[in-house]
Amino acid sequence: xxxxxxxxxxxxxxxxxxxxxxxxxAVIFGVMGVVNFSHGAMYMLGAVAxxxxxxxxxxxxxxxxxxxxxxxxxxxxxxxxxxxxxxxxLDPLYNFLLTFGLTLIIVDLVKKKYGVSGLPYExxxxxxxxxxxxxxxxxxxxxxxxxxxxLMCLLVWLLLTKTRIGMIVRAATEDSERSRALGIxxxxxxxxxxxxxxxxxxxAGVLASPFRAITAxxxxxxxxxxxxxxxxxxxxxxxxxxxxxxxxxxxxxxxxAYAPAFAQVLIFVLMAAVILIRPSGLFGREEVS
Amino acid sequence: MAEHTNLRVEGLDAWxxxxxxxxxxxxxxxxxxxxxxxxRNGAGKTTLLRSIMGLHRQTKGEMSFGGTALGRTSPDxxxxxxxxxxxxxxxxxxxxxxxxxxxxPPVVDKDASWSLDQIFEHFPVLHxxxxxxxxxxxxxxxxxxAMARPLRMGSSLLLLDEPSEGLAPVIVQQIGEIIREIKSRxxxxxxxxxxxxxxxxxxxxxxxxxxxxxxESLGNExxxxxxxxxxxxxxx
Ligand SMILES: Nc1ncnc2c1ncn2[C@@H]1O[C@H](COP(=O)(O)OP(=O)(O)OP(=O)(O)O)[C@@H](O)[C@H]1O
Ligand SMILES: [Mg+2]
Numbered sequence: 001x002x003x004x005x006x007x008x009x010x011x012x013x014x015x016x017x018x019x020x021x022x023x024x025x026a027v028i029f030g031v032m033g034v035v036n037f038s039h040g041a042m043y044m045l046g047a048v049a050x051x052x053x054x055x056x057x058x059x060x061x062x063x064x065x066x067x068x069x070x071x072x073x074x075x076x077x078x079x080x081x082x083x084x085x086x087x088x089x090l091d092p093l094y095n096f097l098l099t100f101g102l103t104l105i106i107v108d109l110v111k112k113k114y115g116v117s118g119l120p121y122e123x124x125x126x127x128x129x130x131x132x133x134x135x136x137x138x139x140x141x142x143x144x145x146x147x148x149x150x151l152m153c154l155l156v157w158l159l160l161t162k163t164r165i166g167m168i169v170r171a172a173t174e175d176s177e178r179s180r181a182l183g184i185x186x187x188x189x190x191x192x193x194x195x196x197x198x199x200x201x202x203x204a205g206v207l208a209s210p211f212r213a214i215t216a217x218x219x220x221x222x223x224x225x226x227x228x229x230x231x232x233x234x235x236x237x238x239x240x241x242x243x244x245x246x247x248x249x250x251x252x253x254x255x256x257a258y259a260p261a262f263a264q265v266l267i268f269v270l271m272a273a274v275i276l277i278r279p280s281g282l283f284g285r286e287e288v289s
Numbered sequence: 290m291a292e293h294t295n296l297r298v299e300g301l302d303a304w305x306x307x308x309x310x311x312x313x314x315x316x317x318x319x320x321x322x323x324x325x326x327x328x329r330n331g332a333g334k335t336t337l338l339r340s341i342m343g344l345h346r347q348t349k350g351e352m353s354f355g356g357t358a359l360g361r362t363s364p365d366x367x368x369x370x371x372x373x374x375x376x377x378x379x380x381x382x383x384x385x386x387x388x389x390x391x392x393x394p395p396v397v398d399k400d401a402s403w404s405l406d407q408i409f410e411h412f413p414v415l416h417x418x419x420x421x422x423x424x425x426x427x428x429x430x431x432x433x434x435a436m437a438r439p440l441r442m443g444s445s446l447l448l449l450d451e452p453s454e455g456l457a458p459v460i461v462q463q464i465g466e467i468i469r470e471i472k473s474r475x476x477x478x479x480x481x482x483x484x485x486x487x488x489x490x491x492x493x494x495x496x497x498x499x500x501x502x503x504x505e506s507l508g509n510e511x512x513x514x515x516x517x518x519x520x521x522x523x524x525x
Contacts, residue, residue: 170384171393178380181342182394183368183442 002136007257008250013142013211015249016149017043017204021222022229022241023156024200030173030236031186031193033092034084038099039201040223041106046072046205047214048110051119061124061210068206069199076198080191088190103219110216118213127210145207152203153242160238169193173236225252228271234284244282295320295446295477296341296372301350303336303501310336311501314350318446321475323468325488328498329525334481335377337498338448341479342374343367355445369397373439377450377481379431381423388419390434394442401476402443411467412437429460436467440476447471449480453487465491485520489513499523 021043028036049071050064059067079102087094122128127141160166172179172186180186212218229248233240248267255263274282296318303311310333318324326334339345341352343364352359354370368374382390396402409416412433418426426434432452439447449468453461461484468478468491482488488495495512497505497519505519512519 167385167389167393171382174382174384175380177344177364178376178382179393180364181344181368181374181376181380182438183365183397184394185363185365187363 003257005136006138007253009138009142009146011250011253012146012246013149013249014252015246016145016153017208017222017245018226018229018249019153019242019245020149020207021201021204021226022233022245023153023238024197024204025226025230026233026236026238026241027169027173027200028194028197029230030238031169031176032084032088032190033176034088034095034099034194035092036099036197037096037223038079038102038106039197039226040219040221041103042072042076042198042201042219043205043208043222044110044216044219045075045106046202047121047209047212047218048114048119048205048216049202050206050209051121051214052114054121055119060122061127061206064206064209065203069203072202073195073199076195077191079198080194084194085190103223107216107219114216116215116217118215121209121214123210141210145211149204149207156200157238157242165189170238173238225267228267230281232271232274232281234281237281237283240281240283295322295355296479297351297353298337298341299351301337301340301348301352303333303340303345303348305336305347309501311340311348314498314501314503316479316496316503316506318477318479320445320477321472322494323472323478323480323492325480325482325492325495326498327482327485327488327495327519327523327525329483329523332498332523333501334498335450338374338450338479338481341367341448342372368394368442368444371397371401371443371445373442373444373447375435375439375447375449375452377454379428379435381426381431381434383422383424385423386420387415387423387426387434390423391415391438391441394438396441396443398443398445400443401445401474403437403440405441408437408441411470429456429463432456432460432464433467436464440471445476447476447478449478451481451483453482453484461487483525485516485525489516497523 021039025036025039028034046068049068053059053064053067083098084095087098123141127144129140130137131140131143160170168184168189172189176186225248229244230241232248233244251266251270252263255266299315301311301314302309314337326337328334336345340348343362354372357370359367385393391408414430415434415437418430436452452464465487471478480488480492489509489512492509494508496503
């Protein structure tokens with residue numbers, strides 16, 4: 001029982017990264033129609049940036065959790081303004097290819113600068129060690145990561161449901177053409193939304209840095225799982241992205257614990273099952289026509 | 290403003306890829322006028338409304354609204370000029386509540402805009418259902434919401450795409466009353482209808498569309514007296 005609780009916590013912590021990153025992916029896809037392949041690279045940049053901030057500037061975890069999302073927001077804005085924007089009017093495939101190419105460039109640049117072996121990272125003071133709750137020993141950091149990402153998802157949820165900006169983003173996510181016909185300048189929201197989505201991927205990277213190997217390639221596997229998350233949750237569904245993120249984290253953790261050989265496969269079996277039963281995902285809307 | 294023709298379309302051609310679906314279409318709608326577009330399935334009615342809204346962009350020809358040339362103006366700017374869109378699928382947001390659906394679009398003309406109180410007075414069901422998700426409404430209620438939206442915006446022209454489609458006669462009658470109310474406030478309506486009987490109870494004039502062309506333009510009295518002949522001609 002004790003170990004089951006530990007795996008559950010581990011799953012919720014990992015699920016938190018997936019949920020946050022998938023949330024970013026879903027908002028970008030919803031508002032812009034862009035499948036951002038570089039989301040894994042942005043997650044990696046978030047982790048690498050926190051390692052570099054620690055090593056070069058002595059900025060620790062708490063500084064990184066604030067600074068890195070801001071840096072990635074700015075990076076996202078730069079990419080949107082200089083590259084993504086010009087392809088928006090074309091077939092979505094072009095931006096898929098662009099962000100795919102961007103991923104290769106970013107990953108290789110990081111490899112060139114920092115090599116292929118993992119960068120070191122220390123757990124912040126106060127979050128290392130374990131906590132005994134009712135006889136179960138839990139990692140303090142995992143506990144923090146799980147609670148923090150749930151809170152962040154809630155915060156984004158409140159932003160989306162309780163503010164006018166959120167209402168516009170939800171409307172544009174559901175049907176961006178219709179929103180324009182109703183007088184909303186969707187184009188105005190495109191740049192901040194892209195930056196925001198990238199910032200969420202970066203935040204997931206910061207959260208992952210204390211317990212994942214920080215390498216240039218860490219985003220490669222991540223983006224594949226992220227696509228599975230988005231398909232399971234329902235492409236374009238914000239709630240679906242969050243729920244499926246945590247679900248996939250849990251499946252992965254239980255898989256690693258009870259059937260290590262199948263841990264990765266399980267996620268895709270889940271994905272296949274969801275597609276068979278509900279082609280539009282757990283929270284996706286069924287196509288009307 | 291009243292001096293100007295509200296909407297003018299001149300020599301409009303439209304394509305989907307290679308296929309031309311509108312040919313040299315010219316229509317106009319005066320302020321406070323209800324004008325219908327009648328034509329069988331695939332005649333190009335929806336394409337014409339989408340072109341006026343700026344959503345369908347593979348077009349050639351001139352359009353102006355309230356004296357302003359529309360050119361390549363984006364849909365959101367056209368909406369701000371006062372063109373209100375009520376699409377054939379009603380376009381209700383499933384992820385927004387009824388109230389959010391109403392308040393999402395910006396108010397484009399403060400004087401013409403209906404207040405929420407006015408909306409709820411004319412559409413009491415929207416008040417009862419205001420916190421429901423948009424798609425929990427029945428088809429008739431969704432149509433009410435879709436029509437209330439541009440009224441709240443204060444649009445001066447409503448593009449209504451088959452509002453009566455699939456609705457019970459009593460609801461269709463209500464929609465007719467709302468159209469008359471809209472008209473009495475000087476707002477014009479371009480109405481796409483296959484329900485010809487309904488069209489002739491609300492409209493001032495009619496354009497008949499066949500295979501992407503305007504084949505006839507006539508007043509409501511003539512339309513009523515020649516209905517059978519005209520419908521046969523259109524193949525409806
Ligand atoms: N997205 C599209 N791609 C290609 N052709 C299209 C598309 N939409 C419509 N068409 C074609 O354009 C023509 C006009 O269609 P449109 O929807 O404007 O007709 P309509 O008069 O509104 O018909 P209905 O009464 O069925 O709504 C039809 O021949 C249709 O097949
Ligand atoms: Mg149509």
